[in-house]
Amino acid sequence: MDNIYLDSDGLVHLARLALAGNRADIVAYVRKIARKVARFDPVVGEQLVTLAQDSNPSRNAMLRGEQLDRLPVDLDSRLQLARLDDEISLDVLPIWQEPVKAKLEQVLIERAKFKELAFANLAPTRSLLFTGAPGVGKSLAAKWLAKSLGLPLLTVDLAAVMSSFLGRTGNNIRNILDYAKSVDCVLFLDELDALAKRRDDVTEVGELKRLVTVLLQEIDSWPAHGLMLAATNHPDLLDPAIWRRFDMIVEFPLPNEVSIRAALSSWIGEEHEVPKGLLDALPIVLSGMSFSDLKRIISQLRRNQVVSGVALTDSLTLLIEQRINSLSKAEKIEVAQNLTDAGLSQRSVNSLTGLSRDTIRKHCETVN
Numbered sequence: 164m165d166n167i168y169l170d171s172d173g174l175v176h177l178a179r180l181a182l183a184g185n186r187a188d189i190v191a192y193v194r195k196i197a198r199k200v201a202r203f204d205p206v207v208g209e210q211l212v213t214l215a216q217d218s219n220p221s222r223n224a225m226l227r228g229e230q231l232d233r234l235p236v237d238l239d240s241r242l243q244l245a246r247l248d249d250e251i252s253l254d255v256l257p258i259w260q261e262p263v264k265a266k267l268e269q270v271l272i273e274r275a276k277f278k279e280l281a282f283a284n285l286a287p288t289r290s291l292l293f294t295g296a297p298g299v300g301k302s303l304a305a306k307w308l309a310k311s312l313g314l315p316l317l318t319v320d321l322a323a324v325m326s327s328f329l330g331r332t333g334n335n336i337r338n339i340l341d342y343a344k345s346v347d348c349v350l351f352l353d354e355l356d357a358l359a360k361r362r363d364d365v366t367e368v369g370e371l372k373r374l375v376t377v378l379l380q381e382i383d384s385w386p387a388h389g390l391m392l393a394a395t396n397h398p399d400l401l402d403p404a405i406w407r408r409f410d411m412i413v414e415f416p417l418p419n420e421v422s423i424r425a426a427l428s429s430w431i432g433e434e435h436e437v438p439k440g441l442l443d444a445l446p447i448v449l450s451g452m453s454f455s456d457l458k459r460i461i462s463q464l465r466r467n468q469v470v471s472g473v474a475l476t477d478s479l480t481l482l483i484e485q486r487i488n489s490l491s492k493a494e495k496i497e498v499a500q501n502l503t504d505a506g507l508s509q510r511s512v513n514s515l516t517g518l519s520r521d522t523i524r525k526h527c528e529t530v531n
């Protein structure tokens with residue numbers, strides 16, 4: 164084979180350097196390999212050289228150190244008020260349903276065409292409000308956007324900031340926002356409804372009003388180069404004035420059957436060889452769940468498979484059995500059709516779905 168650039172010793176050496184985490188050593192080694200590779204594959208050689216040049220460790224490390232030093236803290240408790248994440252990793256490949264997908268992509272396109280917009284005297288979308296049930300991807304979208312833009316994500320958990328003494332919250336929020344404007348980052352105000360939840364406590368009403376006013380002014384005057392994201396599980400609790408100020412509202416729906424199917428394929432993995440008919444039947448019984456519920460269930464089943472040897476096909480079939488009663492007859496028939504396609508006998512389909520043999524015979528054509 165002529166496309167092996169590294170022998171096994173080289174590979175082990177590279178892994179050792181990478182795990183030791185010394186960038187200067189890794190860069191030196193990549194340069195060395197690049198010279199070797201360039202002799203028989205100039206394109207890959209060039210790519211490696213560029214990689215080694217782009218990673219400028221001293222500058223990045225200094226910048227990061229400086230930014231972290233300046234992260235705002237609560238003056239009394241000295242607790243950090245925000246988290247700066249500049250090496251964002253996503254735990255899953257996000258599945259964006261329409262219209263979420265179109266809106267998030269719109270934001271990225273506008274950023275890519277920043278200059279063209281400026282030329283036409285327009286600013287790109289600066290502020291977005293994410294709404295939706297827990298576990299549908301609001302926080303994931305914040306990470307995904309920051310990662311796609313190559314910017315660090317500054318996350319503020321408003322519930323945590325506000326649990327401190329309310330009189331200080333105004334100052335704390337102002338400090339966070341000033342900081343966010345001073346560094347190149349995506350700001351994410353999570354649990355924005357925390358601002359509204361305390362409204363019923365009369366003694367705090369005045370202070371809260373001032374807070375909301377601060378926030379409204381900030382949303383209005385947020386600089387075009389920055390991006391402000393906010394998320395809430397309870398949009399109805401928010402002051403309508405806050406809603407109106409955001410450039411874009413993104414409502415995250417619960418996953419539909421197509422998305423559930425995509426999530427299952429992605430999380431179960433092809434290598435498990437679960438029959439297609441079973442995977443097609445599952446979205447019908449799992450409808451109404453959030454992405455994070457689905458992820459938790461699938462992870463649990465996969466753990467059971469490894470730890471107790473329960474075959475995934477069996478545990479997924481059991482899952483159908485447990486949830487089948489909440490379905491309408493039409494949905495049960497659809498499940499039965501898919502299970503028949505998956506090769507289950509009429510008798511098994513009957514005991515799983517509770518449909519009569521006659522109904523099954525009428526609706527489900529056996530392939531073999």
Ligand SMILES: Nc1ncnc2c1ncn2[C@@H]1O[C@H](COP(=O)(O)OP(=O)(O)O)[C@@H](O)[C@H]1O
Nearest residue numbers: 255257258297298299300301302303454455458
């Ligand atoms: N759209 C999605 N696509 C794929 N996985 C998702 C999606 N939404 C949520 N998840 C899974 O659920 C987890 C929790 O989602 P999160 O974004 O924190 O929900 P929330 O809307 O409450 O902020 C994610 O880390 C991911 O594993």
Ligand SMILES: [Mg+2]
Nearest residue numbers: 301302353394
């Ligand atoms: Mg969240």
